[in-house]
Amino acid sequence: MTETFYEVMRRQGITRRSFLKYCSLTAAALGLGPSFVPKIAHAMETKPRIPILWLHGLECTCCSESFIRSAHPLAKDVILSMVSLDYDDTLMAAAGHQAEAIISETIDKYDGNFILAVEGNPPLNQEGMSCIIAGKPFNEQLMHVAKHCKAIISWGSCASYGCVQAAAPNPTGATPIHKVINDKPIIKVPGCPPIAEVMTAVVTYILTFERFPELDRQGRPKMFYSQRIHDKCYRRPHFDAGQFVETWDDEAARKGYCLYKMGCKGPTTYNACSTIRWNEGTSFPIQAGHGCIGCSEDGFWDKGSWYARLTDIKQFGVESNADKVGGTAAAVVGAATAAHMAASAVKRAKQKGE
Amino acid sequence: MSVTTTPNGYDLDTSGQRVVIDPVTRIEGHMRCEVNIDENNVIRNAVSTGTMWRGLEVILKGRDPRDAWAFVERICGVCTGCHALTSVRAVEDALGIQIPPNAHLIREMMAKTLQVHDHVVHFYHLHALDWVNPVNALKADPKATSTLQQMVSPAHPKSSPGYFRDIQTRIRKFVESGQLGPFKNGYWDNPAYKLPPEADLMAVAHYLEALDLQKEFVKLHTVFGGKNPHPNYLVGGVPCAINMDGDMSAGAPLNMERLNFVKARIDEMVEFNKNVYVPDVIAIASFYKEQLWGGGHGAINVMDYGAYPKVNYDKSTDQLPGGVILNGNWDEVFPIDPRDPEQVQEFVTHSWYSYPDESKGLHPWDGITEPNYELGAKTKGSSTNIEEIDESAKYSWIKSPRWRGHAVEVGPLSRYTLAYAQGVEYVQEQTNRALGAFNQLAGTNLDAKTALNSTIGRTLARALESEYCADMMVDDWHALMNNIKNGDTATANMDKWDPSTWPKEAKGVGVAAAPRGGLGHWIRIKDGRIENYQCVVPTTWNGSPRDPQGNIGAFEAALMNTPVERPEEPVEILRSLHSFDPCLACSTHVMSEDGEELAKVKVR
Numbered sequence: 001m002t003e004t005f006y007e008v009m010r011r012q013g014i015t016r017r018s019f020l021k022y023c024s025l026t027a028a029a030l031g032l033g034p035s036f037v038p039k040i041a042h043a044m045e046t047k048p049r050i051p052i053l054w055l056h057g058l059e060c061t062c063c064s065e066s067f068i069r070s071a072h073p074l075a076k077d078v079i080l081s082m083v084s085l086d087y088d089d090t091l092m093a094a095a096g097h098q099a100e101a102i103i104s105e106t107i108d109k110y111d112g113n114f115i116l117a118v119e120g121n122p123p124l125n126q127e128g129m130s131c132i133i134a135g136k137p138f139n140e141q142l143m144h145v146a147k148h149c150k151a152i153i154s155w156g157s158c159a160s161y162g163c164v165q166a167a168a169p170n171p172t173g174a175t176p177i178h179k180v181i182n183d184k185p186i187i188k189v190p191g192c193p194p195i196a197e198v199m200t201a202v203v204t205y206i207l208t209f210e211r212f213p214e215l216d217r218q219g220r221p222k223m224f225y226s227q228r229i230h231d232k233c234y235r236r237p238h239f240d241a242g243q244f245v246e247t248w249d250d251e252a253a254r255k256g257y258c259l260y261k262m263g264c265k266g267p268t269t270y271n272a273c274s275t276i277r278w279n280e281g282t283s284f285p286i287q288a289g290h291g292c293i294g295c296s297e298d299g300f301w302d303k304g305s306w307y308a309r310l311t312d313i314k315q316f317g318v319e320s321n322a323d324k325v326g327g328t329a330a331a332v333v334g335a336a337t338a339a340h341m342a343a344s345a346v347k348r349a350k351q352k353g354e
Numbered sequence: 355m356s357v358t359t360t361p362n363g364y365d366l367d368t369s370g371q372r373v374v375i376d377p378v379t380r381i382e383g384h385m386r387c388e389v390n391i392d393e394n395n396v397i398r399n400a401v402s403t404g405t406m407w408r409g410l411e412v413i414l415k416g417r418d419p420r421d422a423w424a425f426v427e428r429i430c431g432v433c434t435g436c437h438a439l440t441s442v443r444a445v446e447d448a449l450g451i452q453i454p455p456n457a458h459l460i461r462e463m464m465a466k467t468l469q470v471h472d473h474v475v476h477f478y479h480l481h482a483l484d485w486v487n488p489v490n491a492l493k494a495d496p497k498a499t500s501t502l503q504q505m506v507s508p509a510h511p512k513s514s515p516g517y518f519r520d521i522q523t524r525i526r527k528f529v530e531s532g533q534l535g536p537f538k539n540g541y542w543d544n545p546a547y548k549l550p551p552e553a554d555l556m557a558v559a560h561y562l563e564a565l566d567l568q569k570e571f572v573k574l575h576t577v578f579g580g581k582n583p584h585p586n587y588l589v590g591g592v593p594c595a596i597n598m599d600g601d602m603s604a605g606a607p608l609n610m611e612r613l614n615f616v617k618a619r620i621d622e623m624v625e626f627n628k629n630v631y632v633p634d635v636i637a638i639a640s641f642y643k644e645q646l647w648g649g650g651h652g653a654i655n656v657m658d659y660g661a662y663p664k665v666n667y668d669k670s671t672d673q674l675p676g677g678v679i680l681n682g683n684w685d686e687v688f689p690i691d692p693r694d695p696e697q698v699q700e701f702v703t704h705s706w707y708s709y710p711d712e713s714k715g716l717h718p719w720d721g722i723t724e725p726n727y728e729l730g731a732k733t734k735g736s737s738t739n740i741e742e743i744d745e746s747a748k749y750s751w752i753k754s755p756r757w758r759g760h761a762v763e764v765g766p767l768s769r770y771t772l773a774y775a776q777g778v779e780y781v782q783e784q785t786n787r788a789l790g791a792f793n794q795l796a797g798t799n800l801d802a803k804t805a806l807n808s809t810i811g812r813t814l815a816r817a818l819e820s821e822y823c824a825d826m827m828v829d830d831w832h833a834l835m836n837n838i839k840n841g842d843t844a845t846a847n848m849d850k851w852d853p854s855t856w857p858k859e860a861k862g863v864g865v866a867a868a869p870r871g872g873l874g875h876w877i878r879i880k881d882g883r884i885e886n887y888q889c890v891v892p893t894t895w896n897g898s899p900r901d902p903q904g905n906i907g908a909f910e911a912a913l914m915n916t917p918v919e920r921p922e923e924p925v926e927i928l929r930s931l932h933s934f935d936p937c938l939a940c941s942t943h944v945m946s947e948d949g950e951e952l953a954k955v956k957v958r
Contacts, residue, residue, distance in 0.1 A: 049533050058408050060939050061382045062431020062583040068479075069569040069582070076565045080524065084533035089379040093483045093540030095928055096375035102539055123408075126727050127738050130751070131384060132405035134376050135740035138384075164410060164428040171409030171725075193431060193583050196569070234605065248588060249846035253595040256605030278581040282573045282615075285580030289607035290593035293424055293586070301425070305418045 025072070026204060040208050049081070050207065051106050051114040053145055054088035057138045058131050058165050058174050059120025063156040064090045066193035070200040071280035078200055082207060083115075100134050103141070107148045115206070116149035116184075118142065118159045118177050121166070125173035139180065151185040151212065152177060153202065157295060160188035160220075167301035178219065187212050188219040192295035195276055198224045218298070220270070229266035229284075229292050233274045235259065253289060263307035264291030271296040362655075362761055362905040364914050367398035372742055373921050376405070378931055380480040382432040383938025385897070387931060388743055389913060391921055400906070400913035401745040402897050402931075404752035404938050407706075407725070414887040418853075419445045419879050423587045426875065426889065430940045432475075434583040435468050435575065436868040437875070437889070437940075442589045444875040448862025454844040457591035458666040459834045460578050463616070464585065465866065466662070466823035466830070467574045470623045472869035473766070473820035474571070474631055476935045478564035481813065484929040485638050486557040487547040488537055492526050494518070494551035502552045507633040512563065521559045541923040548641045557638065560630055567626055574619045577612050591846030598838060608845075613835070620827045627821040635817040636788055639810045640795035648809025648930040650911030654682040656768035657757050657895070659690060659874065661867030662826060673826060674769045674819075674867060675776050678757055684775040684803070690757070692863045692874050695720070698890060701754040704745070704899035713902050715756060718876035718888035719861055723753075745900065752941045754898040754907065755890050763908035764871025764895045765934060767806060767815035774802060780825075784818055809912065812933040853882035868892050870935050893941035896934050909934060 023040040027033070054064075068075040079085050085092075087102050094102060106114055123130040128137025146152065154177045157163035165174040178186050189202055202221060205213050213221040230236065238244070239258040246252060246261060260267070266274070269292050273284040285292055291307075294300040356368045368390050376386035384406040390399040414425055422445065427438035439461060446453065453461075496518040503513040528535075541547075549557070572582040578594050579585020586593055597606035604611075660669055660676025669676075677687040691697055699715030702708065708726040709716065716722060729737055730747025743749045754761075762768070773781040789805055792798070792814075805811055837843075850856065860879045865872065871892030878886040898907035906914075912930045919926065 049531070049535075051533070056384070058406060060428050060431040062428070062434060065431050065434065065583045068475075068565060069572065071569060074566060075569075076562050079535060080528055083535075085535045086533075086538055088536060089377050089384075090382070091479060091536045092379050093537050095377065095379040096924075098539040098541075098923075099377060099379050126725070129727055129738060130407050130409075132376075132386065132740070133384060135374075135386070135735060137738055140738075164413065164425055165408040167413045167425070169412065171412045172407070174408070192428065247848050247851070248593060249591065249595050249844060249848070254597040254600065254606055254843075255602040256597075256607070273581070279569065279573050279576040282576040283580055285586050287605075287607065288576070288578060288580030288586065288594050290580055290586035290588065295584075301413075305421050306424060307418075307420060 026208075049084040051084045051086045051110050052088075052117055053086060053103060053106055053114060053149070054117040054119065055138075055142060055145060056089055057118065057120035057122050057142065057158070058172065059156070059158045061090055061119070062193040063119040063158075063199070064088070066196045067199050069196040069279060072197060073200055073204065075200070078203060083203065086114075097134075103145060107145070111148050113150055114148075115151055115153060116145050117153040117155055119155045120158045121162060121174050121176055122180060123165070123172035123174050125171070130172045142177075142180070146181045146184055149184060151187070151206075152181065154178065154186055154188045155199065156194055157190045157192045157300075160190040161298040163192060164301055185212060186219055187215060187221060190220060190225070190296040190298075191271060194296070195272060195278055197276055197280070198272055224272040224276070225270045225296070227270065227272070227275070229269045229271055229274045229286070231274075233266055233286055235286055259286055259289075259291040261309055262291050263305060263309055265294030265297070265300070265306075265310065266292040267310055269294040269297050358904070360900075360904045360906055362911070364906055364911060365398070366906070367392065370398055371921065373918075373924055373927075374742065375924060375927060378928070378936070380483065380928070380932060381936040381938060382430060382940070383936070385931075385936055385938045386743070387909075387913075387927060388745075389924075389927065391918055395918045395921055397913050397916045397918060397927070400910040401743060401749065402899070402907070402909040403743055403750045404897055404941050406938055407751040408939065411887045411889065414884050416883050418882070419448070419877065419884055420589045420851075422877070422884060422887065423589070426887075427584055427587070429889065429891070430937055431583045432937060433468060433472055433869045433940065435464055435579070435585050435587070436866055436873060438585075438587040439465055440864040440866040440868075440873050440875045440889075442587050443864030443866065444862045444877045445589050445864070445879075446862070447864055448860040448877055448879050449850050449856055451590055451847060451850050452667065453591045453847055454842070455666065456596065456834060456837055456842060457845050457847075459830045459837070460592045460594065460845070462662065463620075463827050463830045464575055464578055466827045467571060467619075467623070469823040469867070469869055470627065470820045471568055471571045472935075473816050474564050474626070475568050476869070477631065477635065477813070477817065478561045480935070481932045482557060482561055483537075483540065484925055484932055485547070485642065486549060486561070487542055487554050488525060488558050489529060489540075489542040490547065490549070490551050491522065491554035491558045492529065492551070494522060494555035496522055496555070499552040499555045503556050506556070506637045507629050510629040510633075512559070518555055518559060521562065522555055525558060541920070541925050544920055544923050544925055546919040546925050549638065550641070553637065553641060557634060560634055563630065564626075567622065570619060571623050574616050577608070577616055588846060590848055590851055591844075593846070595845055596838060596843040598843070613831075617831055620824065620831055623824040624828065627817075627824045632788065632817045632821050635814055636791050637795060639814060640792055642810060643796035643798055645810065646804070646808040647916045648912045648933060649807035649811070650914065651761065651763035651908045652767050652808065652812055652912065653771045653803060653806040655680055655760060655762045656771045657690065657762040657764055658769045658772055658867065658872040659692060659865035661769070673778070674773050674781075675778065676872070677772050677776070678760075678762065679771060679775060680760060682803070682807075684771070687772065687776055692865055692876075697758055698874065699756055699759075700890065700894075701756060701901045703754070703902040704748055704750065705753045706748050706751050707753065715759075715901075718874070718890055719878065719886070721876075721886070721888045750897075750899040752894055752897050752899060754901045755895050756901055756905070759901075759903070761898070761901065761905040761907050761911070762895065764892045765812065765816075766819040766869075766871075767812045768871060769867065770815040770818060771806065780822060781818075784822065788814060788818060809930045809933040816935070856882055859885075870937050870940070871895060891937070891940040893934070893937045897936060897938070897941050909936070
């Protein structure tokens with residue numbers, strides 16, 4: 001007998017009233033209006049837990065670590081009540097052939113009806129053997145599972161773009177997921193790592209609406225990646241007023257002035273750090289005094305030093321120059337991602353066709 | 355006869371049945387293990403293989419040394435921050451930069467928070483399922499569990515029968531759903547699991563409590579470093595400026611509210627360690643008192659660089675002093691110098707790299723690494739489908755670091771052995787207290803040396819170190835407040851921020867106590883750019899393959915002579931491997947001198 005999320009909550013002594021409150025909080029967290037509350041409630045009341053196979057390629061496990069930091073919903077509630085995390089080599093009890101057997105069991109039972117979550121990426125050099133699972137290249141495992149899944153979540157910058165091991169000269173030939181798999185819907189959730197609550201919100205959205213949220217041209221969910229960090233930064237008024245930190249630990253740093261001159265990549269980085277913030281809204285890099293390093297952008301490792309100013313604009317006044325910086329920034333992002341846009345457009349056309 | 359004796363005293367017998375575990379799960383990264391077991395199901399040969407590498411050090415070549423921390427931080431997202439810390443230390447060492455005392459204290463708190471977080475998550479979420487059977491918890495009596503909880507840790511508030519009944523109900527419904535998630539295909543009917551159902555239920559409750567609480571601990575990183583995983587660091591100090599009562603203090607990185615927030619997280623860590631983590635490890639260990647295998651090099655051949663100086667740059671004030679102990683002689687501690695070319699050396703005879711002369715080791719400042727993925731003639735399978743590996747040839751992406759040629763173990767147990775042997779009062783008192791509690795519960799009378807040279811000893815030392823780190827953080831926090839009170843609010847030294855102030859060439863080394871053991875980064879800087887970067891990482895020491903002399907590393911040594919209840923469900927192997935908390939993304943790295951194409955694949 002499969003148990004729904006709602007039943008689990010009820011069994012824990014949570015009242016219907018609290019459950020509905022939870023649903024409305026979830027709706028609010030997802031930026032949805034009150035009309036979605038009954039939809040979320042219905043979804044949670046009726047659905048069995050969807051299996052997830054969470055594969056790890058070349059990575060550092062920061063995405064998994066981030067995921068377990070989620071405060072709403074709690075990671076334990078996602079794992080025990082919302083999804084069925086059948087394979088995740090970081091957390092699973094089984095090892096060796098008992099672990100690998102789970103993959104074929106899941107494919108047998110849920111062919112075409114499970115989610116593949118990928119953390120990291122496959123290396124294609126060295127016959128793929130710089131990442132070995134069960135004696136074989138990781139890429140084989142990835143391809144096999146991808147063939148049978150319903151959809152793919154590319155967790156973090158490794159799966160989305162390649163990240164640090166793909167930085168020049170990319171010695172292992174580390175390759176992002178969308179470049180090796182082109183016949184499945186893929187949602188990219190970039191960041192090194194992505195924000196915990198963004199990760200669980202993406203999962204919750206998919207479970208609730210049984211579809212991906214709206215994606216941008218790069219395949220990222222618009223709800224979290226349609227604004228630059230700069231756009232909603234609490235230090236933005238200082239940028240507009242021309243008040244900048246000039247060196248670390250100067251008076252301006254102590255007053256929380258803008259970090260643009262210290263190399264902050266907030267103006268060219270699309271992410272929710274300045275809105276949702278990190279670790280249950282505790283803070284985010286700029287609030288803690290260091291500029292954004294742009295970790296959710298494609299190829300951010302090869303776009304110059306963390307401390308190099310984005311453009312060499314001298315001291316300026318308020319609005320016109322802010323726009324100027326914004327325009328320059330958009331051009332930089334545009335150039336770097338043109339190839340991806342083309343690839344994504346093809347993929348989106350395919351998705352629509354399905 | 356297929357028995358060889360290694361110089362470090364292990365009889366390797368490859369005649370018995372070969373058992374392969376690939377992937378080894380509940381670790382960071384990817385790893386494979388093969389053993390031979392004799393007719394009594396005792397392990398007589400052990401082979402550990404690192405099955406990934408990412409080439410991060412190649413990528414660093416030619417970059418700005420001030421940027422390096424972010425690259426190497428991404429070596430590992432589990433021990434997040436420790437590579438960044440070691441990196442900024444290496445760069446500062448090379449350039450002669452001394453950081454302000456406040457920056458030191460903030461970095462110390464971040465490092466110790468990582469210890470607590472990493473150790474707690476390791477024990478409950480990676481290691482516990484080797485000892486704890488969640489399915490068996492369904493048979494527990496919640497009332498008896500409550501009594502057990504109150505006996506093991508009277509100060510822990512979550513101990514009512516109703517609390518345990520609720521948890522049990524949740525687990526029951528989860529199991530009955532038929533969707534076992536991460537608990538699927540575990541060895542749940544294996545008699546190697548010894549806990550009574552009540553202890554299982556208590557531990558499952560704490561698995562969930564720890565999962566909720568670990569996300570609180572790391573918020574200390576979020577305040578100082580802006581995010582976790584992967585908080586931000588800065589060469590020359592820390593980026594979080596202090597503004598206690600000046601203009602715009604509320605928008606400053608650190609103010610009274612932020613520091614109070616930090617203190618609250620530290621208090622949570624102190625409490626959880628004392629009331630839950632340490633008592634749990636002692637209680638669980640007492641049910642496995644007969645299983646004192648898995649010692650290997652543990653507490654016998656150990657190394658650490660030393661950590662947590664009360665006064666920065668004064669190693670004599672290290673609260674966990676370093677050194678090397680060999681052959682179990684706790685009366686003699688050799689000093690360690692990471693700069694000495696004769697001491698720390700890496701070998702590649704059995705690693706997928708090549709040296710011009712593979713009989714010799716190389717010091718990290720002079721390290722050369724050319725990847726060379728090739729399998730031995732006795733390999734079963736093919737180059738892309740390894741069924742059984744040939745350990746007489748190259749068999750791992752991990753190199754073999756040695757201290758003056760000796761295979762040593764690193765990690766919390768090594769740090770605790772060194773601190774205990776060197777008379778650190780806190781460590782001696784705490785260790786003796788813990789062993790007293792263990793002996794009382796288990797009805798045994800083990801001394802420190804016997805008890806610690808085991809898989810259980812390794813796991814216990816990690817818990818004790820976590821408690822110590824939390825307690826040290828309380829001191830660090832007060833020291834920071836005291837400095838600020840005395841008018842010192844400096845957090846960064848920018849004298850040598852500008853590369854034009856740097857010498858044409860410089861080299862430096864940074865060390866830190868990573869959760870899994872002593873970590874060192876060696877850097878060479880030329881014309882303001884990284885010329886060479888080498889990391890020698892804890893799991894490289896512990897997971898190393900054989901060296902040219904045939905000495906086996908710490909993983910392999912710990913597996914030797916372990917009895918396995920059911921070879922097809924080798925939970926005992928997982929126990930010993932997990933007791934090291936392996937981190938494979940960390941252990942496998944490579945630097946090519948010229949940054950050329952690194953692929954060279956062949957099968958003999």
